[in-house]
Amino acid sequence: MPTRRNQNSQNHQDRRGFASMDPDRQRDIAAEGGRAVHRSGNAHEFDCREARAAGRKGGEARGGRNDH
Numbered sequence: 001m002p003t004r005r006n007q008n009s010q011n012h013q014d015r016r017g018f019a020s021m022d023p024d025r026q027r028d029i030a031a032e033g034g035r036a037v038h039r040s041g042n043a044h045e046f047d048c049r050e051a052r053a054a055g056r057k058g059g060e061a062r063g064g065r066n067d068h
Contacts, residue, residue: 018026037043046054 018029021029034043
């Protein structure tokens with residue numbers, strides 16, 4: 001018979017902290033972090049060349065697949 005911990009892990013009910021929050025609340029917290037880093041002047045902003053390189057790297061990591 002599985003232990004209670006194993007049952008919870010299988011059911012994904014043992015989420016704690018950020019993962020257990022409502023998705024809208026997670027989004028609000030993440031957005032506030034983004035606004036804070038921009039206010040402090042420490043945010044990195046991609047130029048078009050960096051963005052293009054990052055997109056290419058992401059495409060390579062996916063193996064060129066177009067599934068979502």
